[in-house]
Amino acid sequence: MPAVSDCINMLDSETKAVETPEDHAEELRLWLRLLTCTTLIEGEVRGRLRQRFDVTLPRFDLMAQLDKAPDGMTLSDVSKRMMVSNGNVTGLVERLVDSGHLDRRTSETDRRVQVIRLTKLGRAEFRRMAAEHETWIADLFADLSPKDVRELMRLLAKTKASAQKSAARRRP
Amino acid sequence: MPAVSDCINMLDSETKAVETPEDHAEELRLWLRLLTCTTLIEGEVRGRLRQRFDVTLPRFDLMAQLDKAPDGMTLSDVSKRMMVSNGNVTGLVERLVDSGHLDRRTSETDRRVQVIRLTKLGRAEFRRMAAEHETWIADLFADLSPKDVRELMRLLAKTKASAQKSAARRRP
DNA sequence: GGAAAACATTTTAGGCTTAAAACAATTTGG
DNA sequence: CCAAATTGTTTTAAGCCTAAAATGTTTTCC
Numbered sequence: 001m002p003a004v005s006d007c008i009n010m011l012d013s014e015t016k017a018v019e020t021p022e023d024h025a026e027e028l029r030l031w032l033r034l035l036t037c038t039t040l041i042e043g044e045v046r047g048r049l050r051q052r053f054d055v056t057l058p059r060f061d062l063m064a065q066l067d068k069a070p071d072g073m074t075l076s077d078v079s080k081r082m083m084v085s086n087g088n089v090t091g092l093v094e095r096l097v098d099s100g101h102l103d104r105r106t107s108e109t110d111r112r113v114q115v116i117r118l119t120k121l122g123r124a125e126f127r128r129m130a131a132e133h134e135t136w137i138a139d140l141f142a143d144l145s146p147k148d149v150r151e152l153m154r155l156l157a158k159t160k161a162s163a164q165k166s167a168a169r170r171r172p
Numbered sequence: 173m174p175a176v177s178d179c180i181n182m183l184d185s186e187t188k189a190v191e192t193p194e195d196h197a198e199e200l201r202l203w204l205r206l207l208t209c210t211t212l213i214e215g216e217v218r219g220r221l222r223q224r225f226d227v228t229l230p231r232f233d234l235m236a237q238l239d240k241a242p243d244g245m246t247l248s249d250v251s252k253r254m255m256v257s258n259g260n261v262t263g264l265v266e267r268l269v270d271s272g273h274l275d276r277r278t279s280e281t282d283r284r285v286q287v288i289r290l291t292k293l294g295r296a297e298f299r300r301m302a303a304e305h306e307t308w309i310a311d312l313f314a315d316l317s318p319k320d321v322r323e324l325m326r327l328l329a330k331t332k333a334s335a336q337k338s339a340a341r342r343r344p
Numbered sequence: 345g346g347a348a349a350a351c352a353t354t355t356t357a358g359g360c361t362t363a364a365a366a367c368a369a370t371t372t373g374g
Numbered sequence: 375c376c377a378a379a380t381t382g383t384t385t386t387a388a389g390c391c392t393a394a395a396a397t398g399t400t401t402t403c404c
Contacts, residue, residue, distance in 0.1 A: 024309060027309050030324055086352080087356090090353065095389085143330060155324045158316060165315065218392085257362055259362075
């Protein structure tokens with residue numbers, strides 16, 4: 001019968017009169033479930049890309065970014081979009097240039113900047129992979145109704161905003 | 173006015189009479205948003221763990237698994253729970269044993285098996301980190317109402333089940 | 345104009361991660 | 375019993391990833 005202490009804790013938490021160690025077990029469970037879903041799907045996509053096309057997920061992701069930018073992107077743009085470090089992109093790009101999927105040139109107006117684009121080969125291969133990739137995703141989410149999908153989109157948008165706000169609080 | 177073609181496509185997709193390239197753009201967007209949320213939160217947690225405790229996220233995750241298992245776990249158990257490869261766990265454990273956070277011994281009943289446990293130091297350090305970690309998670313999800321959290325939990329459970337089913341279809 | 349700040353990228357050092365092959369121990373089924 | 379299959383772990387080779395320092399370039403602003 002934890003009724004008394006519950007009341008006390010709730011009072012504390014509502015009035016903010018005292019610092020009580022609050023219970024955030026639900027949020028923690030939510031985070032672990034979110035992570036599980038992502039890891040599960042990501043692993044599945046990674047394996048299929050490897051089996052079907054002998055390509056790694058990061059390479060696919062990078063090509064996906066470039067496919068949406070016919071005029072090319074700078075390395076910084078790519079790094080921000082992919083949410084990975086600059087140095088990571090440098091290596092990824094190097095390998096994709098070597099394999100003939102990417103074209104890379106120094107900007108004419110700013111010699112600090114490197115602009116990368118998909119080559120004809122890179123674009124063709126990406127489109128081929130992307131078509132199949134889309135069916136994998138559809139299959140992975142197949143048991144969600146259209147309403148579920150909409151509702152998840154809404155709640156994840158809220159989650160993203162909340163997390164960005166929290167990150168900004170720490171790193172203003 | 174794409175009404176006509178829409179009707180045709182819907183008929184096809186409902187009756188399954190013809191194979192039409194269906195549109196799964198919504199599911200794709202959902203996947204990208206899920207990935208963004210996870211990457212955002214994971215990066216934030218990784219950075220805070222490093223700054224506050226000079227520990228990496230994988231080390232923290234491994235210790236979290238062991239904290240829930242006072243009698244220890246086998247490397248396979250850990251690898252399944254963390255959803256990472258066996259070889260990955262081998263290296264992670266090696267470094268944590270070296271730093272004095274883990275104890276590792278060969279099972280007496282099955283000499284293939286390695287059982288690992290948190291040492292006293294490991295448990296103490298983990299508890300200290302976990303307490304703070306929980307407040308970070310709470311803060312990252314702060315803008316979600318309790319109802320949002322419940323609803324997300326429900327939808328992610330459904331997502332997890334769907335993805336597991338899809339993975340099992342491919343790898344029976 | 346020129347020093348200082350800001351920016352874009354690369355390098356460095358170390359750790360993480362995977363898939364596949366190799367190794368070792370146990371279990372299974374004839 | 376014992377060969378074959380299975381199970382648990384490690385090794386290997388390659389690539390991914392990060393934070394921080396270094397390098398080169400441009401902008402700011404006195």
